[in-house]
Amino acid sequence: MLSPNRARTSLLAGAAAIAGLLLAGLPATVSHAADQESCRPDGLYKTPGVDVPYCSVYDAEGREKMGADHQRRVIGYFTGWRTGKDGTPAYLAPDIPWDKVTHLNYAFAHIDGSNKISVGADSATNAATGMTWPGVNGAEMDPGFSYKGHFNLLNKFKKQHPNVKTLISVGGWAETGGYFDDSGTRVNSGGFYSMATNADGSVNQAGIDIFANSAVDFIRKYGFNGVDIDYEYPTTMKDAGNPLDWSISNARRAGLVKGYAVLMKTLREKLDRAGAADGKHYLLSVAAPSSGYLLRGMETFQVQKYLDYVNIMSYDLHGAWNEYVGPNASLFDDGKDAELAAAGVYSASQYGGIGYLNTDWAYHYFRGSMPAGRINIGLPYYTRGFKNVIGGTDGLWGKAATTNCPAGSGLTKCGDGATGIDNLWHDLDTNGKESPAGSNPMWHAKNLEKGVVGDYVTKYGFPADTRLTGSYARKYDSTLVAPWLWNAEKKVFLSTEDEQSVNAKADYVVANGIGGTMVWELAGDYGWNATKGQYEPGSTLTTAMYEKFKSASPYGATVSNKALPTQAVDIGVEFGEFKLGDSNYPITPKVKITNNTKSALPGGTEFQFDYSTAAPANASDQSGFGAKVISSDHTGSNVGGLKGDFHRVSLKLPSWQSLAPGASVELSFNYYLPVSTPWNWTVNISGTTYSLAGNLGRGTTLVEPGSGGTPTPDPTDPTPTPTPTPGACTAPAWNSTTEYGGGTQVSHKGHSWKAKWWTKGEEPGTTGEWGVWQDLGAC
Numbered sequence: 001m002l003s004p005n006r007a008r009t010s011l012l013a014g015a016a017a018i019a020g021l022l023l024a025g026l027p028a029t030v031s032h033a034a035d036q037e038s039c040r041p042d043g044l045y046k047t048p049g050v051d052v053p054y055c056s057v058y059d060a061e062g063r064e065k066m067g068a069d070h071q072r073r074v075i076g077y078f079t080g081w082r083t084g085k086d087g088t089p090a091y092l093a094p095d096i097p098w099d100k101v102t103h104l105n106y107a108f109a110h111i112d113g114s115n116k117i118s119v120g121a122d123s124a125t126n127a128a129t130g131m132t133w134p135g136v137n138g139a140e141m142d143p144g145f146s147y148k149g150h151f152n153l154l155n156k157f158k159k160q161h162p163n164v165k166t167l168i169s170v171g172g173w174a175e176t177g178g179y180f181d182d183s184g185t186r187v188n189s190g191g192f193y194s195m196a197t198n199a200d201g202s203v204n205q206a207g208i209d210i211f212a213n214s215a216v217d218f219i220r221k222y223g224f225n226g227v228d229i230d231y232e233y234p235t236t237m238k239d240a241g242n243p244l245d246w247s248i249s250n251a252r253r254a255g256l257v258k259g260y261a262v263l264m265k266t267l268r269e270k271l272d273r274a275g276a277a278d279g280k281h282y283l284l285s286v287a288a289p290s291s292g293y294l295l296r297g298m299e300t301f302q303v304q305k306y307l308d309y310v311n312i313m314s315y316d317l318h319g320a321w322n323e324y325v326g327p328n329a330s331l332f333d334d335g336k337d338a339e340l341a342a343a344g345v346y347s348a349s350q351y352g353g354i355g356y357l358n359t360d361w362a363y364h365y366f367r368g369s370m371p372a373g374r375i376n377i378g379l380p381y382y383t384r385g386f387k388n389v390i391g392g393t394d395g396l397w398g399k400a401a402t403t404n405c406p407a408g409s410g411l412t413k414c415g416d417g418a419t420g421i422d423n424l425w426h427d428l429d430t431n432g433k434e435s436p437a438g439s440n441p442m443w444h445a446k447n448l449e450k451g452v453v454g455d456y457v458t459k460y461g462f463p464a465d466t467r468l469t470g471s472y473a474r475k476y477d478s479t480l481v482a483p484w485l486w487n488a489e490k491k492v493f494l495s496t497e498d499e500q501s502v503n504a505k506a507d508y509v510v511a512n513g514i515g516g517t518m519v520w521e522l523a524g525d526y527g528w529n530a531t532k533g534q535y536e537p538g539s540t541l542t543t544a545m546y547e548k549f550k551s552a553s554p555y556g557a558t559v560s561n562k563a564l565p566t567q568a569v570d571i572g573v574e575f576g577e578f579k580l581g582d583s584n585y586p587i588t589p590k591v592k593i594t595n596n597t598k599s600a601l602p603g604g605t606e607f608q609f610d611y612s613t614a615a616p617a618n619a620s621d622q623s624g625f626g627a628k629v630i631s632s633d634h635t636g637s638n639v640g641g642l643k644g645d646f647h648r649v650s651l652k653l654p655s656w657q658s659l660a661p662g663a664s665v666e667l668s669f670n671y672y673l674p675v676s677t678p679w680n681w682t683v684n685i686s687g688t689t690y691s692l693a694g695n696l697g698r699g700t701t702l703v704e705p706g707s708g709g710t711p712t713p714d715p716t717d718p719t720p721t722p723t724p725t726p727g728a729c730t731a732p733a734w735n736s737t738t739e740y741g742g743g744t745q746v747s748h749k750g751h752s753w754k755a756k757w758w759t760k761g762e763e764p765g766t767t768g769e770w771g772v773w774q775d776l777g778a779c
Contacts, residue, residue, distance in 0.1 A: 368612025385438020
């Protein structure tokens with residue numbers, strides 16, 4: 001989400017990637033508090049041995065309770081820097097449409113030099129904890145709190161609106177790899193990068209523990225309902241994220257993904273333990289990028305299982321970091337995206353004609369591993385824009401080429417970003433000059449559309465007699481679901497949002513069972529001031545979403561669209577060994593299947609799983625497991641939207657390859673567009689189909705294959721059932737000097753083994769899954 005002292009306008013906001021992998025085969029446990037377990041959302045990781053009070057937040061279907069008139073989320077980012085102290089319009093807690101939102105994310109806290117969460121030292125100038133606004137109606141401090149500032153006011157209004165939840169958002173574009181000290185100077189401390197990952201690429205567990213413990217203390221102290229992580233970005237891509245962080249992030253990039261996963265798991269477990277002690281469930285969310293380029297570097301985004309929900313930053317899809325003029329946040333692809341066309345995405349057969357710079361594509365990416373209701377799509381209440389645009393239709397899909405990039409951007413060739421009156425919410429580059437980006441609050445864009453010069457322009461350094469050049473005609477593309485303003489005289493293109501696009505996106509949320517929307521940032525919304533004859537900060541767009549959602553049907557609460565078996569077995573699946581960065585194409589991870597049950601899996605055992613239609617139905621394996629897509633909810637291009645959620649894949653253990661208890665087997669997988677962790681796994685063992693424990697499904701019972709449904713003991717139970725003593729092996733003992741022909745069976749170290757071909761002197765258990773000895777299981 002960007003700068004902690006300015007709007008979301010960095011040139012590189014969209015030019016990076018995060019990373020991830022792993023579908024862990026964690027055992028589903030029988031909860032000792034069955035009533036709480038019944039409220040756990042489908043697919044959400046549960047800290048072992050902790051009775052998490054899910055029912056304080058979720059109902060018996062695992063859906064979040066937000067009030068009778070809030071069937072979907074409306075999450076608004078509330079930024080701490082619009083205090084009004086610099087003369088520009090303030091946006092304070094009294095300005096929030098409290099009856100229209102469900103969640104508020106305070107932006108931003110940061111990670112200080114000791115790896116703890118912080119909003120700076122307490123003082124009268126600290127907007128979060130010390131500032132006051134004398135004479136501002138509604139901004140009177142509540143004396144019941146020991147702190148002042150925004151945090152005091154947020155909690156004051158929460159008393160009046162108890163269904164609204166608040167989360168502290170940590171990081172952002174400018175404070176992922178450092179922080180701003182109390183003087184406003186940026187300290188390049190390493191932030192998330194060094195807190196979670198050591199210089200040698202190993203996980204910094206000590207730093208993670210310090211941060212997670214401080215986050216728990218922080219939300220308890222200031223009355224927040226959870227933590228939102230905005231880490232931009234834990235990626236394997238070189239030169240990703242803020243250029244000021246590259247010296248730290250690039251050196252660690254081989255380990256950033258693993259550090260991110262451990263960070264999120266640690267946060268989840270510490271929040272669960274704190275929630276159990278406090279009698280309320282604490283929320284954990286992330287702001288996640290949305291473009292296919294960015295998500296390729298996230299591998300399979302393995303952290304989704306730790307999150308109550310994900311907020312997709314489905315904006316910054318086009319901007320002045322390159323020359324291609326397009327919408328900031330289109331809902332759909334139209335098959336004409338100039339950036340994708342130039343990259344050969346539409347023409348390359350392996351992509352299946354799927355364009356990946358749109359909200360619908362990003363939603364389906366995450367839908368592959370999460371219920372629709374645990375996903376929120378992002379909407380920008382700010383513009384992005386270009387000047388001197390050549391070609392396109394009213395600028396759309398034209399070009400705005402230049403070689404003049406802002407200092408500190410790390411780029412050498414940028415698009416010609418709009419400036420001046422068309423760039424009200426601009427950032428400054430590292431030389432203190434205006435960064436051309438066409439960034440404006442939506443209320444200013446509405447005034448441009450009406451030809452109005454608002455009285456606020458003097459607060460942004462423009463003369464009172466400022467006049468507009470040319471007219472700003474509103475344009476709209478119904479296939480993209482994207483409005484924009486086009487100034488034909490100046491050749492200025494400003495990508496906008498308004499009632500038509502927001503209503504269409506709200507309809508999309510309802511129709512697809514999506515959890516709701518997330519907005520960056522609330523201060524950009526607009527309302528009409530008839531007295532002044534101008535648009536000003538308001539709540540028009542937020543109200544439109546509230547009206548669409550208040551009587552909507554309940555959101556989708558299950559990962560799978562089909563009923564899965566209620567009996568689950570403990571077979572783990574991991575996606576790993578991804579190549580780094582730009583070498584990760586095609587995407588070719590190793591899939592490791594581990595049999596954690598007490599029974600051998602015979603050759604021919606079939607596994608099935610789903611992966612998202614965000615990638616075409618051409619996934620395969622290179623290891624003889626016969627992986628193939630057996631059904632698809634969508635085929636062809638995604639112009640106008642993907643029509644379904646999943647491709648179903650089947651793969652089988654080779655007929656000669658049984659899998660003994662405790663043994664693992666690997667296969668090489670291959671696909672071309674990124675997907676989140678493949679989910680909804682099943683396995684057919686000797687004619688019975690089971691779910692896998694790693695699905696983390698609601699209402700499943702962990703059993704042993706062939707047990708007739710007898711539950712496996714809870715691994716957190718202090719008195720587990722003893723493991724039976726195995727019987728004696730009947731095959732002759734292996735001898736290092738004996739010659740064995742193919743098909744010969746021996747016993748060695750409590751297991752039976754079968755030679756696949758002639759061998760001598762090769763010890764069973766040392767030759768690997770593809771070696772001469774096939775493990776037939778314990779004996």
